[in-house]
Amino acid sequence: TGNANGAIATYSAVFTLQLRPGPWGEVASNPMGYALFASGGSGSTNKNITVSGSNDIVVGNGHSNNNISFSGVGGSASDALSAVGTVTVPGGMPVGSTQQGVTARTSPYNCQVSDLPSPSFSWGADVDLSTVQAVWQDWPTRSLLKPGVYYSTGKITLGLNNVTGTVTFVGNQVWVSGSNVTLWPYAGGMTLFATGTPTDSIKLTVDASRWRGVVYAPSGQALITPSIGDFTVYGSIVAQGITLTGQNLRVVH
Numbered sequence: 450t451g452n453a454n455g456a457i458a459t460y461s462a463v464f465t466l467q468l469r470p471g472p473w474g475e476v477a478s479n480p481m482g483y484a485l486f487a488s489g490g491s492g493s494t495n496k497n498i499t500v501s502g503s504n505d506i507v508v509g510n511g512h513s514n515n516n517i518s519f520s521g522v523g524g525s526a527s528d529a530l531s532a533v534g535t536v537t538v539p540g541g542m543p544v545g546s547t548q549q550g551v552t553a554r555t556s557p558y559n560c561q562v563s564d565l566p567s568p569s570f571s572w573g574a575d576v577d578l579s580t581v582q583a584v585w586q587d588w589p590t591r592s593l594l595k596p597g598v599y600y601s602t603g604k605i606t607l608g609l610n611n612v613t614g615t616v617t618f619v620g621n622q623v624w625v626s627g628s629n630v631t632l633w634p635y636a637g638g639m640t641l642f643a644t645g646t647p648t649d650s651i652k653l654t655v656d657a658s659r660w661r662g663v664v665y666a667p668s669g670q671a672l673i674t675p676s677i678g679d680f681t682v683y684g685s686i687v688a689q690g691i692t693l694t695g696q697n698l699r700v701v702h
Contacts, residue, residue: 484509484702487517488556488667489689490533495648495670496690498532500524502678505693509702514553515690558665558687562600562619562644565636569597575604576620596635621645622669626654628677634662638684645669651688655680663687673698 484507489496498513504523511517511526516534519526525543530536536547570584578584578599579591586593594614599605605620610627617636618625623643625632634640640662643650650669656677664671666688673680678696685702693700 482510482702483512483557483685483687484528484700485511485513485691486556486558486685486687487513487515487689487691488554488687489670490514490553495692497534498691500693500698502694502698503696504678505696505698507700509685509700512554521696556667556687558663558685559667560637560639560642560663560665562642565598565617565619565639565642567598568600568619569595571600573602576601576606578605578607579609598636616640617642619644622647622650622652624649624652624654628656628658630655630658630660632660632662634684639663639665640684641665643669643671643688648672648690653680659683 485498487496487498496515498511498517501520503521506524507526510528511530513532517530517532517536519538519542526545528545530544531548531551533551533553536549538544582588584595585591586595591609592611594616596615598617598619601620603620604622604624605618606624608626611629612627613631615633615635617634617639619642622645623641632640640660641651641664643666646668648670649672650666651664651671653673654675656675657679659681661683663684664682664686668689670690671686671688673693675695678698681699683701686700
């Protein structure tokens with residue numbers, strides 16, 4: 450493998466996350482026990498789990514060290530929802546169980562950048578992958594990303610339609626947009642890893658797409674805000690705070 454546009458930190462060890470089949474032969478993460486986990490404490494709405502819109506479905510447990518709020522119509526949560534603060538769901542929404550006022554929990558997922566394999570591509574600044582020929586197997590069509598770990602000290606941006614890749618994106622921020630985007634994890638079951646603290650550390654505006662693996666922002670927030678909807682993650686979203694807006698969003702653990 451070769452680096453593109455600069456060198457970056459040394460990596461060591463390999464973090465392993467077991468996977469299990471999902472309902473369409475996809476794969477969801479198994480050991481953590483949570484579809485959604487918000488590790489941030491009280492004091493900021495950015496550290497809640499907020500699910501709004503119509504027909505948004507969570508299959509697996511959800512926990513917040515602050516609050517959980519579901520709104521909209523047609524949603525469901527098949528397993529337990531627990532929060533240190535409050536759990537709010539619409540009347541009549543199917544839910545496995547709810548618990549509020551529970552003790553704060555430690556994040557079930559504790560991966561460090563150093564746990565991942567050496568990067569296949571690395572940058573010392575923000576990078577827009579749509580402009581980097583080296584990462585594409587079919588340039589200039591740009592529908593198939595080369596497999597590997599993509600590392601940036603800045604923001605990684607991918608904004609294209611009809612893209613497939615087996616990748617692990619690691620950046621201060623990671624933003625992905627487009628439709629028919631299919632991403633599978635390259636390393637340790639992880640698809641996206643945002644190392645920074647912004648309220649939009651991970652920002653996903655993707656429609657008509659299916660992903661698998663872990664979306665991880667241990668120090669920041671994850672925003673999933675598709676313009677049309679129909680986006681499924683087979684795995685887990687773990688962040689300080691999690692916001693899902695739009696319709697037909699599914700997180701299947």
